[in-house]
Amino acid sequence: FPAMPLGAAAVASGMDAAPHPVMLLPTTIAAVAVGGLLVIRLGLIARVADGQARDLRRSLRQRAALERELRHRATHDPLTGLANxxxxxxxxxxxxxxxxxxxxxxxxxxxxxxxxxxxxxxxxxxxxxxxxxxxxxxxxxxxxxxxxxxxxxxxxxxxxxxxxxxxxxxxxxxxxxxxxxxxxxxxxxxxxxxxxxxxxxxxxxxxxxxxxxxxxxxxxxxxxxxxxHTALREARIRRGELAGGLRRALTEGRLSVHYQPVVNLSDGKMAAVEALARWLGDDGVMIPPMQFIPVAEETGLIVSVGKYVLRRACSDARIWYERYGVAVTVNVSGQQLREPDFVDEVLGILSETGLPPQALVLELTETTMITEIESTRALERLRGFGVRVAIDDFGTGYSSLSYLVRLPVDILKIDRAFTSPPAQPAPHHWAFVRAILDLASSLQLQTIAEGIETDQQAHTLRNLDCPLAQGYLYSRPVPAAAIAELLSAWNTRYETESQPYGPQTARPEPTELHRVPAEPAEPQAPDAADPQPDETSRAAVSACP
Structure with missing residues (x-):
């Protein structure tokens, strides 16, 4: 090959080794632009990351606060702030x-x-x-x-x-x-x-x-x-056992009804009977009403017990009313009175048993009459059919004159606290009884003195013109068969006497009145099952507080 001239070779070599600065300018500008964009982008990413970090920290704080609030709500009362x-x-x-x-x-x-x-x-x-x-x-x-x-x-x-x-x-x-x-x-x-x-x-x-x-x-x-103390726990266990036993007694037919006579003080005839629930326990021993009635009220079984007593009493009393004109009084609890179908139930039982409405007296305590003021409209309806209403234990509750005017009442039963004086009564003791009798007379209400146990009590009440009395002087609560025999003896005998039984008229000795024939079909209750008259009224199917 021919040799290249020295000058031409030098020129060629210089052009390849060092480009002219003008030729490098576009590349530099592009690099700077890319770097700037990268810096901007990284800055944007950093700012976004910082924002996200702040949001995350805020969310974590909110979550922690929410968790603390939830924990506080789960362990504290929102109203008072106390622990729960x-x-x-x-x-x-x-x-x-x-x-x-x-x-x-x-x-x-x-x-x-x-x-x-x-x-x-x-x-x-x-x-x-x-x-x-x-x-x-x-x-x-x-x-x-x-x-x-x-x-x-x-x-x-x-x-x-x-x-x-x-x-x-x-x-x-x-x-x-x-x-x-x-x-x-x-x-x-x-x-x-x-x-x-x-x-x-x-x-x-x-x-x-x-x-x-x-x-x-x-x-x-x-x-x-x-x-x-442990006796409280034992009593609660006992109440639970009584509640279970009472439920079984209702289904197995082990409840019964005994009756205590209400006597006309002017002639000694039986004017009415009060129906009282009795329960024969699994062991064949009568369970005192003062034990099982409070349990029945506490558990709501009083409604079923009351319904049973009402039906049984109306059924038993029909023949007594037809032959002797004897009415029957049945205690009613506040829970029964609140039942929406109470009126229909009473009227249905009267129709089913054939007992005229005028032969039935529904008995309530003063407290029930006051606390169930709205429910007493049911009593007004029943009175419209001829059923009468009595206030039991009068004088021991509210004893307000205003409610006697407002409420549907026909009969006042004077509590034995007034009719049973102490051994040495105060001079004014019987003044309370006289006041109640005068009040009842002015309001045209009948009165029954409860808890009569002695001849002296009966004599004093006759002198005060008290028309009716009830108590152990005449009879303790007895089964229906015994009432039938007493009616046959008392009312028939007095109808044939020349003079009515009154303050000056002889009558059978109390021992004879207390003598009740045995009833093999139903075991007689021991003394504990027949409390004294003041207990009897409270032990009846009622709503005593």
């Missing part, structure tokens, strides 16, 4: 799992709080509950736990080395000052059931036993403290 039942159970489990199992649990129920809601409204009631919570917190010391169990029921759990009864008394004392409610001031008290935790095995047992003590305290009255 779940916290109490957990703390009880901890204390009971400890080696010494020491501590006390007090359950406090506010007396009369329902009236606050009923009269001032629920907003005022809520405010009072918040004030109660604040006061209970003020008496708590150290590890004491104050709990709202629900409604108007609170609890205070104290650990070891604490005088539980003294703390419970402090809590009740703190509740007694007035509470601001609306434009006025109200006053409340508390009733307490107290438990030593050493008595219980589990938290559920502790709550049950403290509640049993609270129930016992309520039975005594307001502002009371009752300490749990």
């Amino acid at each position: 039942r779940a916290v109490l159970l957990d703390r009880l489990d901890q204390l009971l799992a400890g080696p010494d199992r020491s501590g006390t649990l007090a359950i406090i129920d506010l007396d009369g709080f329902k009236d606050v809601n009923d009269t001032l409204g629920h907003a005022a009631g809520d405010e009072v509950l918040r004030q109660v919570a604040k006061r209970l917190r003020s008496v708590a010391v150290g590890e004491d736990l104050v709990v709202r169990l629900g409604g108007d029921e609170f609890a205070v759990l104290c650990g070891r080395d604490t005088d539980g009864k003294a703390r419970a008394r402090q809590a009740l004392d703190a509740l007694r000052p007035g509470y601001g409610a609306g434009d006025g001031e109200i006053f409340l008290s508390g009733t307490t059931g107290l438990l030593d935790l050493g008595e219980s095995a589990t938290s559920a047992d502790a709550l049950r036993d403290a509640d049993l003590a609270l129930t016992a305290a309520k039975e005594i009255g307001k502002n009371q403290i009752v300490v749990f």
Whole structure:
């Protein structure tokens, strides 16, 4: 090949090694632009990441707050801020799992709080509950736990080395000052059931036993403290057994009805009988009404028991009314009165048994008449058909003149507290009976004196012009067959006598009146099943509080 001239080779070599700066400018600009865009993009990504991080942190904080709120709601009462039942159970489990199992649990129920809601409204009631919570917190010391169990029921759990009864008394004392409610001031008290935790095995047992003590305290009255003892638990078990046995007795037909005569004091004839429930236990022994009637009311079985007694009494009394004009009185509980079909049920039983309405007297306590004021419309309807209404134990309840005018009443039964004077009665003792008799006469109401056990009582009542009497002087409650024989002896005999039985007229000795023929078909009740007259009225199928 021919050799290239030196100058031309040099020129060629220089052009390949160092491009001219003008030629490099576009590349540089592009690189800078790309770098700038990259920086901008990275900045945008960083800002987005920071925003997302802030959002994430905010979400985590909100989630944590929500979790704390949910945990608080799960363990605290929203109205008062106190711990709730779940916290109490957990703390009880901890204390009971400890080696010494020491501590006390007090359950406090506010007396009369329902009236606050009923009269001032629920907003005022809520405010009072918040004030109660604040006061209970003020008496708590150290590890004491104050709990709202629900409604108007609170609890205070104290650990070891604490005088539980003294703390419970402090809590009740703190509740007694007035509470601001609306434009006025109200006053409340508390009733307490107290438990030593050493008595219980589990938290559920502790709550049950403290509640049993609270129930016992309520039975005594307001502002009371009752300490749990095992007899309360045994009584509750016994009540459960009675409730189960009573259910079986209703289905197996082991209830019966006994009758106590109501006597006309002017002639000694039987004017009416009072029907009383009797229960023959599984062991063949009569169970006293004072034991099973409260259980029937507590469990709602009183409605079924009352229905049975009403049907049995109307059936038995039909022939007595037809032959002798003797009426029958049947006790009615408040629960029965609240039944929507009560009127139809009574009228249906009267129609089924053939007993005329005028031969039936429905007997209620003063308390039932007042507390069931709305339900007494049912009694008004029944009175329209001829059924009469009696107030039992008159003078021991409200004894308000206004309700005698407003309520459907035909008969007053004077409680034995007035008709059974002490050994040395006060001069004015019988003045109360005279006042009741005068009141009844002015209102055109009949009266029956209860608890008559002596001739002297009967003589005094005759002199006071009391028309009717009932008590052991004439007869204890007896089966239907015995009533039939007594009617045959008493009413027929007095119809043939030349003079009616009155203050100056001889009558059979009380021993003869008490002599009741045996009834093989039904075992006679022992004395415990036939309480004294004051117990009989309360032991009847009624709604005594």
